[in-house]
Amino acid sequence: MLxxxxxxxxxxxAAREVARRLYAEIRDLPIISPHxxxxxxxxxxxxxxxxxxxxxxxxxxxxxxxLYSQGVRLEDLGIPVKDGSExxxxxxxxxxxxxxxxxxxxxxxxxxxxxxTFATLFGFTERxxxxxxxxxxxxxxxxxxxxxxxxxxxFERFQIExxxxxxxxxxxxxxxxxxxxxxxxxxxxxAYRPDPVVDPEFESFRQNLARFGEITECDTxxxxxxxxxxxxxxxxxxxxxxxxxxxxxxxxRTANLSQADAEALxxxxxxxxxxxxxxxxxRAQMLTEMAAMSVEDGMVLQIHPGSFRNHNEALxxxxGRDMGADIPSQTDYVRALKPLLDRxxxxxxxxxxxxxxxxxxxxxxxxxxxxxxxALRLGPAWWFFDAPEGMRRFRELxxxxxxxxxxxxxxxxxxxxxxxxxxxxxxxxxxxxxxANLVVTHRLDENEAHEVAYxxxxxxxxxxxxx
Numbered sequence: 001m002l003x004x005x006x007x008x009x010x011x012x013x014a015a016r017e018v019a020r021r022l023y024a025e026i027r028d029l030p031i032i033s034p035h036x037x038x039x040x041x042x043x044x045x046x047x048x049x050x051x052x053x054x055x056x057x058x059x060x061x062x063x064x065x066x067l068y069s070q071g072v073r074l075e076d077l078g079i080p081v082k083d084g085s086e087x088x089x090x091x092x093x094x095x096x097x098x099x100x101x102x103x104x105x106x107x108x109x110x111x112x113x114x115x116x117t118f119a120t121l122f123g124f125t126e127r128x129x130x131x132x133x134x135x136x137x138x139x140x141x142x143x144x145x146x147x148x149x150x151x152x153x154x155f156e157r158f159q160i161e162x163x164x165x166x167x168x169x170x171x172x173x174x175x176x177x178x179x180x181x182x183x184x185x186x187x188x189x190x191a192y193r194p195d196p197v198v199d200p201e202f203e204s205f206r207q208n209l210a211r212f213g214e215i216t217e218c219d220t221x222x223x224x225x226x227x228x229x230x231x232x233x234x235x236x237x238x239x240x241x242x243x244x245x246x247x248x249x250x251x252x253r254t255a256n257l258s259q260a261d262a263e264a265l266x267x268x269x270x271x272x273x274x275x276x277x278x279x280x281x282x283r284a285q286m287l288t289e290m291a292a293m294s295v296e297d298g299m300v301l302q303i304h305p306g307s308f309r310n311h312n313e314a315l316x317x318x319x320g321r322d323m324g325a326d327i328p329s330q331t332d333y334v335r336a337l338k339p340l341l342d343r344x345x346x347x348x349x350x351x352x353x354x355x356x357x358x359x360x361x362x363x364x365x366x367x368x369x370x371x372x373x374x375a376l377r378l379g380p381a382w383w384f385f386d387a388p389e390g391m392r393r394f395r396e397l398x399x400x401x402x403x404x405x406x407x408x409x410x411x412x413x414x415x416x417x418x419x420x421x422x423x424x425x426x427x428x429x430x431x432x433x434x435x436a437n438l439v440v441t442h443r444l445d446e447n448e449a450h451e452v453a454y455x456x457x458x459x460x461x462x463x464x465x466x467x
Contacts, residue, residue, distance in 0.1 A: 002119040002127060007112075008388050008429040010436055018436035018446060023429060025450055026457040030161035031424050034244065034465035035191070035302065035379075035411040040165045040175035042151040042417065043188045049149065052140040053078060053091035057098050060416045062110045065324025067101050074319060082320050092137055099133035109387040109426065116422035151417070155186045158421045162187040162467045166246055168196050169233045170211055176240040189241030189467075192234055192299070195248055198286045200274040209270055221270065223263040227289060234297060243466040244300040244353075245290055252305040252333050252354070254340035255284035284339075291344045291352065300465055304355035304382065306331035328357035328384055333365040337376075345373040351464060353408055355379035359393060367401035377464055378407045386413070386423070391430040404452055409461035424457075431456045 009019040042049075049055045057063055058078050068074055075087040078094045088094055105111035118124040118136070122143060128136055143149050148157070155163075167173060167190050176190055196208045209220045216232045219225035234245070257265065262285055268274065269282045287303060294301045310316035312325035333354070344350055352375050356366060359381070370376045380386070381394035398407065410427040412420050432453055438444035444452075461467070 002115050002125055008426065008433055010433050012440070015433070015436040015440045018439045018449070019429075019432045021446075022432040022435055022449055022453045026428055026432070026453050027425070028159070029454070029458045030159045031163075031420065032161055032409070032458060032461040032465070032467060033163040033412055033420060033424075034461055034467060035164060035166075035246065035413055036420075037166050037413070037415045038163065038417050038420075039415075040167075040173075040179070040188060040190070043155065043184075043186060044175035044178035044182070046150050046152045046184075049144045049151075051091040051144070052137050053094035053098070055140075055144065055418065056114075056416070057094055060419075061322055061324040062416070063098070063105075066104050066108070066110070067098070068324060070101060070104055072097060072101065074315070074323065079319060079323070081318055083318075092134070095137045096130070096133045099128050099136065100130045102128045112388070112426055113416075113419045113422040116425060117418045120421070121418060152184060152186060154417070160186070160420070162189065162462075163420075164189050164191045164242075164244065164465070166191045166193045167237075169194050169230070169237075170196060170208060170215065173237070173240050180240070187241070187467075189243065190237055191302075192237045192242055192245040193248070194230065194233075194245065194286075194290075198247070198283060199249070200269040200279040200282055201276075205274075206270065223266040226266060226270075230289075231293060231297075234293060234299060238297065238299070242299065244302055245294065246302045247287060247290065247304070248307065248309075249283050249287065249303065249305045250308065250329075251280065251283075252303060252331055252336040253280060253284040254287045254337055255281055256288050256339040256343055257281075257285050284336075288340045288343060291340055291350065294352075295344060295347055295350050298349065298466070300351045300353060302353045302355070302379070304357075304379065305336075306357040307383075331356060331358040331361060333361055333369060337369065341369075341373055341376070345375050347375050350375040351377060353377045353379045353464065355382045357382070357384060359385055359390065359397070362394060362397035363401065367398040367406075370398075370406040371402040376406070378402060380407065380410045380427070382413060386427075388426060388430050391427060392434060395431070395434045404456065405460070407456075407460065408464035409456050409458070411461060428453075428457050 009016045064074060064077050064079060076097060078088045081087060122140055126132060147153060173190060179188055196202050197212045212229050213220035216229040218229035220229050265282055268278050291301055306329050307326045308329045309326045310321060311327045315323045315325050354366060366378055370378045378398060381390040410424060412423040414420060414423060435449040435453055439446050439449050
């Protein structure tokens, strides 16, 4: 058996029975996927996925970062190189390399997601190995050539009610326009990710500012024109369904500068070589500016700080961003968020969702903050902690102070399309296991647990993200 029906449920029999009952009520709920990085082109063009390696291995940094850590060259996995150098082009060869190293994923959430996908979508009952790699490849490849495995058909099969992709302000959103014109009823919305024009340390920041001005017909050489460009672009994104903005800053620092100081800072970062302190202060000020705009237009503000991005400089130079070398770092929230919360923490019409890669801050900082400020909500265990143990620790460390209802359910944050049902299934099972233990220890009535399970699996994400 590739996946056990009681996986992730409690070992204790009474709690396991409760978990089974809770899970039975929510397992087939529609999926709300409000934060992710799937390619909108898939839904717009609805073309077949080309082959198993291109679908599973090449786009998924969870997979290739593990293989790289064990000496597998990214070139040998078909990962494109910035300078166009030759890489492995044969998808079957790539798949065989992946299969030969599948044992590396033992005990990881990646293995759980992949086994779930292999079993439920393709009917496999034996785990992937070198010996059955070609049989796996052939069955998956044949399935991908059928209408049932086109992106839109899978969207409907997965019972996705709404999914958000993530785009830069410089993106023309042409795939979202194609979707709009297609008449297909699947709800695929965009999200506003302004990092390329907000982070002075982003590659080509000044050129990005110039392009930003061209797109919006605003004078982005001035502070007022730059802010107006954001307002116009946010409105453009809302026209394609966007309900949220998304900010991947190195830290959670916010600022509330005077008009004169903000103008002077903008002049420095846009015309000079920005110092690290100026870059950090500008990012901090822009989080507060984005909150101000969210009060105006109703968009949800997502902050996910604490990643030292592109830590492997050699890999960054050769392959670019998102090559699996982003590393969690310690993050301060109490002091960092205070300038923003001083201005907007009590706004009833603002939702700020904070994620963290520093789980030591859950009970010490984030749960007390979200358990107090009306505008603040906690994003789910994310990225390095979207594993069963990480999800369980998140509930244990935050519920006592923030409760369930200052959190926003689950989001999958994935580029790997076929993993979406698996990731949501893991989250639902972990939450049911946690609730079951509350029931058997008489801290929660079972009827209450059923309500909470529904809220965590569906309602909270839908309401928090205004979907």
